[in-house]
Amino acid sequence: MTSDSNTAVEAETVLTVRGLKVRFDTPDGPIEAVKGVDLDVKAGETLAVVGESGSGKSQTMMAIMGLLAANGRATGSALYRGREMIGLPMKALNTIRGEKITMIFQEPMTSLDPLYPIGRQIAEPIRHHRGGTAAAARARVLELLELVGIPEPTRRIDSYPHELSGGQRQRAMIAMALANEPDILIADEPTTALDVTIQAQILTLLQSLQKRFGMAVVLITHDLGVVRHVADRVVVMRRGEVVERGRTADVFARPKADYTRMLIEAEPSGEKAPPAPDEPVLLEGRKLRVDYSTGGGFLKKAGLFTAVHGADIRLRQGQTIGLVGESGSGKSTLGRALLKLTPSSGTVLFNGRDISDFDRKAMRPLRRDMQLVFQDPFGSLSPRQTVGEIITEGLYVHEPQLSKAERDARAVAALHEVGLDPSARNRYPHEFSGGQRQRIAIARAIILKPRLVVLDEPTSALDRSVQGQVIELLRGLQKSHGLSYLFISHDLSVIRAMADYVIVMQAGRIVEEGETAGLFDHPCEAYTKALLSAAYSR
Template identity: 75%
Template sequence: MAETSDTILAIRGLKVDFTTPDGVVNAVKGIDLDVRAGETLAVVGESGSGKSQTMMGIMGLLARNGTVGGSAAYRGRELIGLPPSELNKIRGAKVTMIFQEPMTSLDPLYPIGRQIAEPIVHHRGGSYRDARKRVLDLLELVGIPEPERRIDSYPHELSGGQRQRVMIAMALANEPDILIADEPTTALDVTIQAQILSLLRMLQQRFGMAIVLITHDLGIVRHFADRVAVMRRGEVVEQGSTAAIFERPSSDYTKMLLAAEPRGHKAPPLDSAPIVLEGRDVSVDYQIGGGLFSGGHRMFRAVDRVTVRLREGQTIGIVGESGSGKSTLGRALLRLIPGAGYYRFGSTDISGFDRARMRPLRREMQLVFQDPYGSLSPRQTVGEIVTEGLFVHEPSLSKAERDRRAVAALTEVGLDPEARNRYPHEFSGGQRQRIAIARAMILKPHLVILDEPTSALDRSVQGQVIELLRRLQDSHRLSYIFISHDLSVVKAMSDYVVVMKDGRIVEEGETAAIFESPREAYTTSLINAAFNV
């Protein structure tokens, strides 16, 4: 590849390897890429293609068992092998990165304002107090409501989308030369996606900043990127202008990616199907502000008198913007967090059940979390993670039987069972989400709440996971609550849809009715944003 005069990052022969108990995994196999001043380069491909590991290798952020080779020159200065003290002068100032999973990137012990101020203080000097005005401006810029109040909030007090916006503010703090955005809109609802992308474009034009966009969302790529590089199994199979890639793809693999889209529809259960889970007049309040010995706190109602009834074999899709209360409602229905109202699982009133009384029921009611990396122990192998629930609910199983069940579960979710001896950090975001699904499914539950289960997956894998969930549902009469901001997936997966805003249900009904003739303006705006109407 010939380097042009406006190239500010030249990648040549880049390799990334991981040493594992099963041998060396070649994650990136000698690729060449150029990043040009002021452009947006999209790096796309399925989970495990090496997209994220390419950039992590350049930034010197690989796990301990990872090694990087080849060349990555930023404005002529070689980054590979640069001492950390010298690399730190570039990272966070000239080249910054928005990570795929914000909850694991933000320190739970510090307010978000201090964390955003850290790169400002490190690279520009001054105190955290001096940086406060800049932090407030950044919070407002990325769309965090009430920045004066939120600046002192902790990560766990924010929704997934709000945490991602904090990461974007932190990355933009020093007006970088290159912004590497690894799935920057994965945790965001469709309306906020458009705002964030518009913000990034505005900043790009203002500062002449180059953006490397790592994503599985080809809809975003089509409207946002100047050039596209398609990766598969650690290699670049095709690259060119966005128009050329979308209009005249030369690789069969690229053609497959462009054709992938969630399809099909879910038939509703019979009216006579028994109710598996019911939450009536569910309300959840959080105390915010104040401290252990100080006053000044107030109550925030995250879920406000919501009623949900889930039947056997049914899939209820819950949609709404970040902070609408979707995930909080799911956890309240499983009695994982306290909430007012009436709760029933099957024929059992569980409204007053404490943790001990709920424990025997946990096998029957599983949860797949939104953030797969945060829910997977970095100290356990994949096999240990997937079989962890068997120790609690089937303690008499032999080691050989647990291993057999792990192999079956991993195969069922589309992972190589040989991967059970590896650790979570060795997998892509999409692969980690499939591990989390396998962990839930190995117990053969009757009810599963899926909180953004496909948010980290590329479109082709989304279709595979949807088909997997459908097969499991048909085989075992499973009931799902499917929480997502991806309306195309909800449309394919659900037979009933609940639309939430500010903790309340604004509209609900059968899937076809909601998507074809929504009654509320808010629902219409979500659908229009999702399908680029």
């Protein structure tokens, strides 16, 4: 372990953490998630806390903020400007968090209330900490929405979270976090689910806002490409402990811990061979179009927004098509339309059968063959069910003859396949890291042994080393069972390793497509070139 280098003019330390421990009580016994962490956060700096999923980096910050789950317990010390936060009564804690220390969470869709417009949610911390009228708070929200770069703020202020793209939701979360001009902003994987061009915009935005407000930023991430470019200092965590710390340039140039070296060198590799040309087409979409009505109401005419414009796609048995594009490009909407989860016009054929007009009842027998891994694992996993109940739920519908023991055995096998301890089936989703929850979501899909899996950002919440494991897992399953994948991702290095064919979408239209190697090495469209440039310039 190294010690932090001293600067010529030592910045004021605003947060001092010493001997922080976090323990969770579970049916299988206590789990020590954080084991005596020390760290300092200095005014105006960016401190990156990095490590694999389950390393304890998020739980460290959740403990400081008093946001641990009910079965979690924190001990040790966390001093904010000399004031102890560990064990601070809730009323006193609420005078600090939301005003002096704020947090952008890893999954903005689950952090924003789906029942309220974003403007009302951003206004809440303003009125709680500063008081004032509703009109004054609304004016401040409009100012914040403009500051974080959300287009048409006077219209978007009344939008609900589901009406925003992933990048826009993250900007709304940043606006909420900055509402009271905090001293410290904790950003937990702020660019995890965003495409490369939006990632760059969000990071640039955070840097400019940091300079404007003079705040410290604690960046929790597994993306070392981001850390290299934005962080002043790095703390590397593994299994709840700090294994290395230092200035960013020093750690990247001369890592002292083998674990740090492994993280720096980890990168998805390999390539996917295309299926034989005579392999049958499993899934086909012809001239698919998805329209959504917008606005409307009393004396107000509803509008129409086209999310997908006449897309054509053909997926063969054993093939992996990578679907890429910016947030709001329509790639996830196209995936759901092909699965008949979103109303669309056009034709959808599955295994040669026209399913365009199938209703929910007619689709039910086909669902075991057509599985979806969602982008947001936490939002798709029921907090009231154990992991075992979650991943075996489909077996009740599609294999009702199985006994309880047989379902449990299938759960154990599925968890083994995704690299999780089978004892995890007795725990609940909130007890896992973001990356572990994503693997649970994959286990739920593969337990039914489907023919088609639509993977919507399946590796977005995973660190690089685990991404490689999941890619190898998906490749192995595909080879063993002849699976076909539609792989939706903003991470072009993952797409290159996983897909044999790539489709690029922009503003709801397919702008370029082709075999992976050819498209990556010789892109034709300016938009594709911009995506590749953003991905490989980091």
